[in-house]
Amino acid sequence: MDFSNFLLMRQEIFLLAIILVLIIAEMFMPRKKKGSIVHLSIFLFGIHTVAGFLGIHESSMFGGMFRTNGLIHFFKNLLDVGVLIILLQSADWLQEKIVPQDNVAEYLILLFSSLLGLYFMISAGDFLMFYLGLELSSLPIAALAAYETAKRKSSEAGIKFILSAALASGISLFGISLLYATSGSIYFDDLLVLITSSRLSILGMILFFAGLAFKISLVPFHFWTADVYEGAPIGIASYLSVISKGAAAFILLILLFTILKPLMHVWENIVYGIAIATMFIGNLFALRQKNMKRFLAFSSIAQAGFILLGLIVGNQLGMATVIYFVLVYVFSNLAAFGVVQAISLRTGKEHMNDYEGLYRTNPNLSLVLMLGLFSLAGIPPLAGFFGKFFLFTAAASEGYYLLVFLAVVNVTISLYYYLLVVRAMFLRKSDRPIPFFKNGIYMRLGLIIAVLGILILGFYGPLYDYIYELSGSFNY
Amino acid sequence: MDILSLFIIVPLLTILVLVFSKGLNQARLISMIGGVIQFGMALNLVAAYFNERTSNNDIMVFTRDIVWFKQFNIHYTIGVDGISVALLLLTSIVVLAGVFISWKIHDLPKEFFISLIVLSIGVYGFFISLNLFTMFVFFEIAVIPMYLLIGIWGSGPKEYSAMKLTLMLMGASAVLLVGILGIYFNSNADGGPLTFNIMEIAKVNIPYEAQRLFFPLTFIGFAVIGALFPFHTWSPDGHASAPTAVSMLHAGVLMKLGGYGVFRVAMYLLPQGALHWSWFFIILSAIGVIYGAFSAVKQTDLKYINAYSSVSHLGLVLFALLMFNKTAWNGAILQSLSHGFMTALFFALIGMIYERTHTRDVTKLGGLLKVIPFISVIYVITGLASLGLPGFSGFVAEMNIFVGAFQHDTMFYRIATIISISAIVVTAVYILRVVAIMLMGPVKNEEFLGVHQVTWYEKMGIFLLLIPIVGIGIAPLWLSDMILKSLGPFIQGVL
Numbered sequence: 001m002d003f004s005n006f007l008l009m010r011q012e013i014f015l016l017a018i019i020l021v022l023i024i025a026e027m028f029m030p031r032k033k034k035g036s037i038v039h040l041s042i043f044l045f046g047i048h049t050v051a052g053f054l055g056i057h058e059s060s061m062f063g064g065m066f067r068t069n070g071l072i073h074f075f076k077n078l079l080d081v082g083v084l085i086i087l088l089q090s091a092d093w094l095q096e097k098i099v100p101q102d103n104v105a106e107y108l109i110l111l112f113s114s115l116l117g118l119y120f121m122i123s124a125g126d127f128l129m130f131y132l133g134l135e136l137s138s139l140p141i142a143a144l145a146a147y148e149t150a151k152r153k154s155s156e157a158g159i160k161f162i163l164s165a166a167l168a169s170g171i172s173l174f175g176i177s178l179l180y181a182t183s184g185s186i187y188f189d190d191l192l193v194l195i196t197s198s199r200l201s202i203l204g205m206i207l208f209f210a211g212l213a214f215k216i217s218l219v220p221f222h223f224w225t226a227d228v229y230e231g232a233p234i235g236i237a238s239y240l241s242v243i244s245k246g247a248a249a250f251i252l253l254i255l256l257f258t259i260l261k262p263l264m265h266v267w268e269n270i271v272y273g274i275a276i277a278t279m280f281i282g283n284l285f286a287l288r289q290k291n292m293k294r295f296l297a298f299s300s301i302a303q304a305g306f307i308l309l310g311l312i313v314g315n316q317l318g319m320a321t322v323i324y325f326v327l328v329y330v331f332s333n334l335a336a337f338g339v340v341q342a343i344s345l346r347t348g349k350e351h352m353n354d355y356e357g358l359y360r361t362n363p364n365l366s367l368v369l370m371l372g373l374f375s376l377a378g379i380p381p382l383a384g385f386f387g388k389f390f391l392f393t394a395a396a397s398e399g400y401y402l403l404v405f406l407a408v409v410n411v412t413i414s415l416y417y418y419l420l421v422v423r424a425m426f427l428r429k430s431d432r433p434i435p436f437f438k439n440g441i442y443m444r445l446g447l448i449i450a451v452l453g454i455l456i457l458g459f460y461g462p463l464y465d466y467i468y469e470l471s472g473s474f475n476y
Numbered sequence: 477m478d479i480l481s482l483f484i485i486v487p488l489l490t491i492l493v494l495v496f497s498k499g500l501n502q503a504r505l506i507s508m509i510g511g512v513i514q515f516g517m518a519l520n521l522v523a524a525y526f527n528e529r530t531s532n533n534d535i536m537v538f539t540r541d542i543v544w545f546k547q548f549n550i551h552y553t554i555g556v557d558g559i560s561v562a563l564l565l566l567t568s569i570v571v572l573a574g575v576f577i578s579w580k581i582h583d584l585p586k587e588f589f590i591s592l593i594v595l596s597i598g599v600y601g602f603f604i605s606l607n608l609f610t611m612f613v614f615f616e617i618a619v620i621p622m623y624l625l626i627g628i629w630g631s632g633p634k635e636y637s638a639m640k641l642t643l644m645l646m647g648a649s650a651v652l653l654v655g656i657l658g659i660y661f662n663s664n665a666d667g668g669p670l671t672f673n674i675m676e677i678a679k680v681n682i683p684y685e686a687q688r689l690f691f692p693l694t695f696i697g698f699a700v701i702g703a704l705f706p707f708h709t710w711s712p713d714g715h716a717s718a719p720t721a722v723s724m725l726h727a728g729v730l731m732k733l734g735g736y737g738v739f740r741v742a743m744y745l746l747p748q749g750a751l752h753w754s755w756f757f758i759i760l761s762a763i764g765v766i767y768g769a770f771s772a773v774k775q776t777d778l779k780y781i782n783a784y785s786s787v788s789h790l791g792l793v794l795f796a797l798l799m800f801n802k803t804a805w806n807g808a809i810l811q812s813l814s815h816g817f818m819t820a821l822f823f824a825l826i827g828m829i830y831e832r833t834h835t836r837d838v839t840k841l842g843g844l845l846k847v848i849p850f851i852s853v854i855y856v857i858t859g860l861a862s863l864g865l866p867g868f869s870g871f872v873a874e875m876n877i878f879v880g881a882f883q884h885d886t887m888f889y890r891i892a893t894i895i896s897i898s899a900i901v902v903t904a905v906y907i908l909r910v911v912a913i914m915l916m917g918p919v920k921n922e923e924f925l926g927v928h929q930v931t932w933y934e935k936m937g938i939f940l941l942l943i944p945i946v947g948i949g950i951a952p953l954w955l956s957d958m959i960l961k962s963l964g965p966f967i968q969g970v971l
Contacts, residue, residue: 320547379620380613389609389653393548396657404657408650415646419623419639427627427635461544468547 005061008068011052011076012119018044019112026105034101038094041108042087042442049080058473060125064187067125069473075250075323076119081449082243082330083115088446089338090235092439093345097148107147110140111239118247122254127176127186130251134172137244138165138215144239145232157231164214164224172211178204191259197266205263208255209270215248216304219278226285229297234344237293238337241300246326249307253322257314257476264314271312272403278305279410286417290352292340295417296333299376302414303329306388309395309407315476317397320468321390327467328375328387331453335372338447339365346437352421357430362437366425368447373418375454378411383457390464478540479521480554483564483600486513487593494593500585504575507589511572514596518568525561525958535965536606536675544609549671553607558958559739559809560603563732566816567603569940570728571596574721576937577824581629581719588629591621592721599729608656608672608741612649615737618730619645619701622714622722630717637717644710645701652697652737658690659745677745684748691749694742695757702734702794703787704757705764712771715783720827723779727786728820732812735793739808743797744966754798755888761798762892764791769902773909778826778836781906782819785862788899789815795896796877799889802960802967804880807873809959814861814869814948821858821941825851828934829914832927838913842920850930852915854938859907861945864900869948872956874900 006013021044025037052073060067087108094104117136124130142165146158180186182201183194195201214221229237256267282302289295310322342365343358344350359366375384388411392404439447457463490510497503528537536555544550556564574592581588598618605611619642627638656672662682664670671677700707711731715723743750768788775781789811796808828851829844830836845852861868864875881893919925930938948955 374620380616385613385616390548392653393657393660396654396661401654401658405651405654408653409647412643412647412650416639416643419642422623423627423635423639426624427638461546461550465546 005059008056008059008061009066010056011048011073011080012116012123014048014051015112015116015119018048019109019116022105022109022112026102026109031102034104035095037101037105037108038091042084042091045080045084045087045112049077049084052077052080062125064125064189065129066120066123068123071319071323071470071473072123074467074470075122075247078323078327078330079115079118079243079247082246082334083111083239085330085334085338085446085449086235086238086243087111088442088449089238089334089341090233091442091446093233093235093341096345103147107144110144111236114138114140114144114239115243118244122247122251124251125188127180127188131169131173131176134169134211134215137247138169141165141236141240141244144236145228147233147236151231153231154233155231157228160224160231161228168211168214168221171207175204175207175209175211179208188255188259195259195262197262202263202266205260205267206270209252209267212248212252213274216245216252216307217301218274218304218308219281219301222278222281222301225301226289226294226297229300230291230293234293234337234341237297238334238341241296241337242326242330242333245300245304246330249304249311249322249326253311253319254474256311257319258474261314261476268312268314271308272400275305275308275312275403276406278302278308279407280305283410283413283417286414289417292344292350292352292355292421295352295421296336296340299414299417300333302410303333303376305410306391306407309391309400309403312400312403313394313398316468316471317394319471319474319476320464321387321394323467323471324464325387325391328383328453328457331450331457332372332375332382332384335368335447335450335454336376338443338450339369339372342439342443342447343434346439347434349434352424354434355421355424356428357433358425360429361433361435365439368451369425370422371451371454373421377415377418379415381458383454386458386464478538478554479517479524480538480540480556480604482517483514483604484597486510486517487597487600491590491593494586494590497586500582503585503589504579504581507575507593508572510593511568511575514568515572518565521556522561522565525556525558529961535962539606541673549669550609551607551673552610553673554604554610555606555675556604558960558962559736562809562813562955562958563603563736563816564600566732566813566944567596567599567729569944570724570816570820573820573824573937573940574724576933576940577724577827578719578721579931579933581721583629588625588719591625592725595621595625595725595730599725599733602733603736606674608659608674608677611674611737611741612653612656615652615701615733616646616649618733619649622718622726622730625722626714626718629719629722631719632717633713634717637713641710641714644707648697648700648707650697651693651700655690655694655697655742658686658693659741662686662690674740674745682746687746687749688752689749691742691746691753694746695738695750695753698734698737698742699757699794700734702731702738703764703768703790704734704794705760705767705787705791708764708768708787711787712780712783715786715823716777716779720823720830723823723827724820727782727823728816731786731790732816735790735797735808735812738794739797739805739966750798751800754800758795758798758889758892761791761794762896764788765795765896765899766902769899769906772906773902775906776838778829778838778910778914779823781838781910782822782826785903785906786815786819788903789819789862792874792877792896792899795892796880799877799881799884801880801883802963803876803883805963805967806956806960807876807878807880809963810869810876810948810952810956811873813955814873814945817941817945817948818858818862818870821854821938821945822862824934824937824941825855825858828930829855833921833924838910840920841914842917843915844919844924845915846919847924847927848929850935854942855915856911857942858945859911861949863904863907867946867949869945869952872949872952876956
């Protein structure tokens with residue numbers, strides 16, 4: 001056997017190595033020095049992220065179970081960058097709030113395992129690998145959501161997540177089995193030709209879609225989202241909102257655009273309806289939220305609705321615009337989550353009214369949050385504008401003008417509630433504002449990376465062209 | 477660096493310096509220097525433009541094109557003709573005057589000037605763009621700072637006004653976005669590539685069906701910011717709550733984006749759609765003209781009076797644009813310019829009066845001519861210019877508009893024109909009434925006697941705006957020459 005083939009999996013292997021190192025460190029490190037595990041893991045994961053940018057060639061292994069190409073590789077790097085930002089932003093929280101510090105290693109091991117699951121999920125070449133990845137990515141999250149054992153809400157979040165996730169993956173699995181029953185194969189390469197448009201396979205496709213829709217928190221599979229985001233540690237909420245959502249959207253795109261393409265006449269209608277429902281319900285529910293975590297949860301549901309505008313197109317343009325949107329979304333959302341986390345950590349406040357007068361005491365944090373929210377709302381020249389504009393362009397290219405119109409109506413609605421936060425921070429004055437505080441170096445770094453992404457990405461045109469080129473890796 | 481991109485870069489540098497400044501003194505000094513440089517650049521641009529015109533007969537001059545997103549054929553395309561040069565000059569003057577008027581802003585001065593300059597970047601960028609994409613980007617950049625400017629430094633129901641203004645304008649830009657995408661995806665109708673470039677799309681025959689569908693979207697998208705009835709409601713509230721300098725920029729410059737966008741994009745690129753829909757929008761804009769004038773009569777708050785007067789005057793701009801002839805269009809552009817100077821000056825004066833008397837209610841004011849003669853005299857002059865007295869810019873503009881409008885000899889156009897003309901009479905009513913109540917007569921309140929006289933920075937702001945008003949009125953030819961020459965290619969494109 002030629003072991004050079006394993007280089008295809010080098011990101012997975014490296015990540016696994018980090019997990020093993022953490023396990024060993026957890027066992028043998030003296031109790032007093034356990035705090036440095038955070039530094040160690042950020043260091044290792046930083047190397048992993050940077051090393052990930054080395055090129056990779058397109059191939060598959062294990063008889064087609066595992067495959068990779070330029071686009072998948074790019075997306076893994078995107079996930080890495082996102083997780084790195086999340087790690088930086090949670091570092092202070094990990095060091096200060098988790099007692100005993102032994103548990104920090106467990107937290108990180110679980111988080112990395114989930115990421116490993118996502119790697120396998122998007123690299124999957126057949127449904128078996130896909131399903132394994134899906135499970136591996138979901139299960140650790142349930143434990144992580146319940147990690148703040150002292151809080152009741154955290155346990156509730158964990159239980160809610162595991163129940164919904166189990167149901168969703170069960171439904172997905174049932175859909176996969178129906179697809180297998182009608183076509184006789186679980187390998188994506190075979191399915192390209194074997195897939196039939198019989199009623200049974202349509203049912204299978206819908207069930208499979210529902211399972212992933214849960215992970216992306218599309219309406220009507222979104223009910224878990226707000227409660228879990230509210231109860232889980234903020235680092236996990238941001239992981240759910242960008243990393244696992246982005247990866248699920250990505251694999252959904254690949255499968256719908258390739259093997260399920262013959263059923264496009266069915267799924268484009270479903271996607272059309274769900275897109276409208278998701279945007280409206282996400283936005284309208286976000287209007288009334290006062291807890292910042294719940295607020296961001298509904299905002300992220302609405303953002304998922306926008307992703308569907310690229311999905312409905314079903315070609316290279318749609319793929320490229322969605323990837324670009326997710327890329328931008330990672331930075332924007334993490335900027336917002338980062339500030340919420342910093343404030344929650346230092347003052348324990350998560351209510352929108354607590355943010356009143358924030359600009360006068362903590363101008364930098366307010367600016368970061370404002371930039372993040374404006375980018376989410378799609379205000380130029382911030383990166384979020386370009387992400388949204390391209391999605392709308394993609395949808396309009398296939399003549400979905402009505403859908404684009406409804407989407408821009410939603411952009412305006414969303415602007416209203418993003419402005420509510422800006423209003424609290426900038427316009428209002430408070431008798432008891434959040435006092436000034438200094439952030440740790442990691443938090444600052446995490447916020448700076450996110451803000452740089454928001455400010456710069458849109459101006460660098462070749463990046464989108466590069467993504468578009470990579471999107472040609474698949475045959476649509 | 478080309479002469480036009482400097483209009484983006486100089487304000488950006490000003491902001492960069494402002495970020496590191498401390499206190500009111502530094503902030504206003506830096507903003508003033510930046511404003512003076514921009515003003516100088518605008519004057520230089522006018523000179524350079526006339527110079528370039530002697531040898532260059534292209535529709536647009538000083539063009540520049542940089543690829544931005546190759547895949548979508550999105551470029552950063554800039555260039556100007558006489559119309560945009562004139563509007564750039566207007567912008568630079570109003571911005572500089574705005575800085576002078578805000579000389580004493582105490583609350584968060586640095587942030588105030590930064591937001592003001594961000595707004596001006598949006599406006600400058602909008603006027604130099606020759607690309608639908610960049611135009612749209614700058615349009616939104618110009619709108620968003622208004623939220624903070626009104627919300628933080630405003631007065632009265634500022635949160636409500638700021639939110640209303642932002643949402644209505646952003647909603648309009650959302651509609652506009654659909655229109656722009658519609659134009660983009662029809663720009664290959666003649667077999668060429670898809671493009672956002674305005675000058676290239678103008679050469680394409682966009683199918684009639686598409687024009688009919690996308691013209692209203694594009695028109696409304698732009699016209700909302702030009703206070704088209706019934707989408708004007710953001711404007712009076714926004715004006716009334718905004719701080720003085722922001723009202724000036726808002727009425728003087730920001731609302732001009734509407735007429736300019738309608739002219740440059742909606743009518744130029746979708747001429748058949750424009751002809752198809754013109755009757756409908758003529759009715760709306762004529763209603764706006766007359767409705768704005770009558771509303772102004774009923775108001776007692778000075779800012780509301782001028783806000784409704786803006787609705788009326790800018791309705792006239794849209795009305796003139798829909799007349800499809802050179803004279804009326806010339807009038808529309810002149811009206812944009814003259815209204816820009818006039819309203820900015822009006823709001824500046826109102827700000828000064830309010831600062832001294834602490835009220836904007838006309839009924840509570842009286843005899844100001846005895847107390848603050850300088851400001852009062854200027855107020856009278858501006859008022860006369862606003863009601864279209866010959867010798868001022870307003871007369872030249874309105875004359876052109878109505879002469880142009882009367883060139884149509886069908887009954888519909890005649891009636892619409894007569895209705896719009898009658899608004900001039902109403903304008904005289906609300907302006908002279910204010911002059912009579914507020915400036916003449918005995919001093920109503922003893923406290924007014926102690927107010928301080930006009931300061932040097934206020935005088936700077938006043939003269940910056942007053943000189944062009946009188947200048948255009950006395951010597952309109954160089955300006956209308958510049959505009960008329962640029963209108964030529966457009967009128968050919970549309971008809």
